[in-house]
Amino acid sequence: MVHSSSGPEIGAPPATGAREPGIFRGAAPAFPAGTVKLAATKPITLVLARELALAALLLVGVSFVVFVILYLSPGDPFSVLLEGQISNHAARAGLREALGVPRTWYVQYLSWLGNLLQGNFGTSIRTGLPVFGEIARVALSTLYLTLGSMLVTLLIAVPIALHSSVRGTTALNWLLTMLAYVVSALPVFWLGYVAVYVIIHQFGVFPLTARIAASSERTWPFSLLPIFVLGIGNGTVSEVVRHLREEMSRVMGEDYIRTARAKGASVWRHAFKEGLLIPMTEIIASKIPFILGGAVIVEQVFNWPGMGRMAWQAAQDRDFPVIMGIAMIAATLVRLGSLLQRVVYVAVNPRASNERRGAAWAE
Amino acid sequence: MKRYSQTTGEVGESSDLSPWKTADALDLVYVGYGLLIVVLVLVSYVLGAFTWLPYDPEQIRVDLLNAPPGSAGHLLGTDFLGRDILSRLIVGIQAYFLPGLLAIVISLLLGTTLGALAGYRSGEVETLVTYFNNLVDSFPRLVLILLVIAAFKPGIYYIMVVVGVTGVPAVASLIAGKIEFLAQKNFIEAAHVLGLPSRVILLKHILWHHCMPLLVIQATIGMGEAILIETSLSYLGFGVQEPTPSWGNMVQAGANYFFQGKFWPSTAPALSILFTILGFHLLGDGLNGILEGSAGK
Numbered sequence: 025m026v027h028s029s030s031g032p033e034i035g036a037p038p039a040t041g042a043r044e045p046g047i048f049r050g051a052a053p054a055f056p057a058g059t060v061k062l063a064a065t066k067p068i069t070l071v072l073a074r075e076l077a078l079a080a081l082l083l084v085g086v087s088f089v090v091f092v093i094l095y096l097s098p099g100d101p102f103s104v105l106l107e108g109q110i111s112n113h114a115a116r117a118g119l120r121e122a123l124g125v126p127r128t129w130y131v132q133y134l135s136w137l138g139n140l141l142q143g144n145f146g147t148s149i150r151t152g153l154p155v156f157g158e159i160a161r162v163a164l165s166t167l168y169l170t171l172g173s174m175l176v177t178l179l180i181a182v183p184i185a186l187h188s189s190v191r192g193t194t195a196l197n198w199l200l201t202m203l204a205y206v207v208s209a210l211p212v213f214w215l216g217y218v219a220v221y222v223i224i225h226q227f228g229v230f231p232l233t234a235r236i237a238a239s240s241e242r243t244w245p246f247s248l249l250p251i252f253v254l255g256i257g258n259g260t261v262s263e264v265v266r267h268l269r270e271e272m273s274r275v276m277g278e279d280y281i282r283t284a285r286a287k288g289a290s291v292w293r294h295a296f297k298e299g300l301l302i303p304m305t306e307i308i309a310s311k312i313p314f315i316l317g318g319a320v321i322v323e324q325v326f327n328w329p330g331m332g333r334m335a336w337q338a339a340q341d342r343d344f345p346v347i348m349g350i351a352m353i354a355a356t357l358v359r360l361g362s363l364l365q366r367v368v369y370v371a372v373n374p375r376a377s378n379e380r381r382g383a384a385w386a387e
Numbered sequence: 388m389k390r391y392s393q394t395t396g397e398v399g400e401s402s403d404l405s406p407w408k409t410a411d412a413l414d415l416v417y418v419g420y421g422l423l424i425v426v427l428v429l430v431s432y433v434l435g436a437f438t439w440l441p442y443d444p445e446q447i448r449v450d451l452l453n454a455p456p457g458s459a460g461h462l463l464g465t466d467f468l469g470r471d472i473l474s475r476l477i478v479g480i481q482a483y484f485l486p487g488l489l490a491i492v493i494s495l496l497l498g499t500t501l502g503a504l505a506g507y508r509s510g511e512v513e514t515l516v517t518y519f520n521n522l523v524d525s526f527p528r529l530v531l532i533l534l535v536i537a538a539f540k541p542g543i544y545y546i547m548v549v550v551g552v553t554g555v556p557a558v559a560s561l562i563a564g565k566i567e568f569l570a571q572k573n574f575i576e577a578a579h580v581l582g583l584p585s586r587v588i589l590l591k592h593i594l595w596h597h598c599m600p601l602l603v604i605q606a607t608i609g610m611g612e613a614i615l616i617e618t619s620l621s622y623l624g625f626g627v628q629e630p631t632p633s634w635g636n637m638v639q640a641g642a643n644y645f646f647q648g649k650f651w652p653s654t655a656p657a658l659s660i661l662f663t664i665l666g667f668h669l670l671g672d673g674l675n676g677i678l679e680g681s682a683g684k
Binding site for chain 1: 611635654665
């Protein structure tokens with residue numbers, strides 16, 4: 025192989041061949057002979073441990089970003105707390121000293137992180153209650169909302185994707201795909217009003233807060249409405265359809281499916297894992313942030329007492345501890361989602377435990 | 388321009404036909420609709436910037452509250468203060484147009500740089516970029532924006548910087564994947580053999596000739612997302628404030644009258660959001676089908 029002699033930055037000839045620049049990767053032998061079989065039997069627990077460690081590392085990164093945003097903000101929570109109470113600058117500094125607020129940023133960060141790890145997210149500036157308890161109180165209703173709406177999204181997207189990947193483009197599934205596009209572009213807040221209006225006209229009443237409805241025997245179906253609205257209007261339907269259809273079509277064209285069909289085995293059973301299960305977990309894991317973001321709006325529309333509404337309130341009041349806590353919890357949920365996706369992926373495809381993780385997102 | 392493809396069992400050149408000539412009819416329809424929306428948005432932006440409007444968007448008419456479309460010369464009716472909806476819709480484009488462009492520029496520039504680094508140099512750089520991508524992807528975008536709003540009370544341009552940064556991972560991973568794919572190709576190896584400097588190969592042969600369509604597609608998708616974010620924030624009360632119109636705060640203001648059966652004041656901006664975002668999505672997907680599909684990604 026001939027290399028360009030272009031300088032050190034990119035494409036420099038590998039000195040020993042130990043680490044080659046990406047540009048020549050294609051020329052390197054893919055597997056050193058004889059090592060493949062051995063490496064493939066790496067136990068799943070080891071993979072799981074590595075993924076857990078990575079998730080933990082990412083969450084430390086998330087906490088650092090959150091801290092930096094807070095640190096750079098003009099009024100820190102402390103001065104917000106003292107606003108209008110002590111105007112003297114020296115007196116404030118003295119109070120800081122007396123309360124033991126650390127001076128340097130890294131000590132502040134480490135002590136904050138230490139508190140986080142013990143579940144101490146601080147107290148809300150507005151209500152004076154511990155943030156963790158406040159979030160825990162409403163987290164369940166947000167989980168109920170987001171998980172439910174994910175299910176709704178899948179219930180809409182999977183049939184469309186399967187139908188069009190098996191049957192090819194017909195008038196019906198063109199119409200359905202188009203509908204998925206339109207639905208994905210719908211502003212979810214307006215969709216919420218339409219849904220409420222239709223319900224009022226259909227039933228004459230609508231309980232103003234959906235969660236109160238859930239507690240009453242007669243009106244509990246109303247609490248499903250926000251779930252459907254978020255499931256339809258979270259803007260991910262068309263992407264889910266496209267991803268599932270592409271993956272399913274690809275798998276349907278694979279040799280092993282042809283073999284299965286030729287010998288009369290169930291095509292569906294052979295295609296399920298690679299064609300549906302893996303793409304489904306992939307797309308759901310990557311869409312969790314969008315659905316959580318959509319929850320902020322839907323909770324606002326429906327007066328749904330969840331984390332999204334709390335985040336909105338906290339942003340209004342500049343209630344730092346609350347919004348920081350919510351950001352951390354939301355990021356944890358996102359990481360849990362992709363952890364779950366990796367577990368499913370490795371469980372279904374044992375070869376994957378051998379793969380470098382970085383390769384996963386480059387596909 | 389010749390396209391080179393190298394799939395298993397076949398080495399050589401594929402068709403010399405322009406991808407536009409072999410394109411799927413449906414993709415052409417998508418692109419046509421998307422371009423129509425882009426032109427409409429551009430024209431309306433210019434109209435709004437020079438205030439060439441049918442009515443003053445902030446002129447209050449007490450005798451014409453929530454008028455239906457077509458009444459008294461108001462093509463799209465009036466809102467709850469009797470202000471002309473069409474004029475407000477046109478001016479509302481100001482709220483997202485330039486901020487959206489800023490978000491796109493940031494995600495494309497930063498995303499291409501990181502993607503090129505990750506794709507062209509493996510090892511630690513790639514690991515770092517992957518870590519950065521996963522880190523940014525860990526935040527729900529709206530929650531991160533609310534956090535920034537709580538911390539800085541920033542203007543829309545600063546918010547769009549955050550939106551731009553959150554768009555980086557998508558661009559970076561696409562570019563990295565594309566570069567890894569291209570790096571195995573004969574023409575890149577040939578360029579190396581000919582002794583071309585790596586930066587020429589990277590900038591000209593890879594990014595300019597083969598990643599342009601990808602970047603255009605990402606730009607259209609990014610604009611759709613920026614519109615969604617801006618309208619959502621204005622709806623939530625963090626973006627553009629009354630009386631300055633934005634499509635989001637128009638939906639919000641009209642919502643109070645929605646349940647009285649006066650749908651129009653909030654439906655008009657909602658449909659504008661719908662058709663505009665749909666246009667950008669379809670434009671992106673159509674271009675993707677035409678330009679990337681035939682290149683055998």
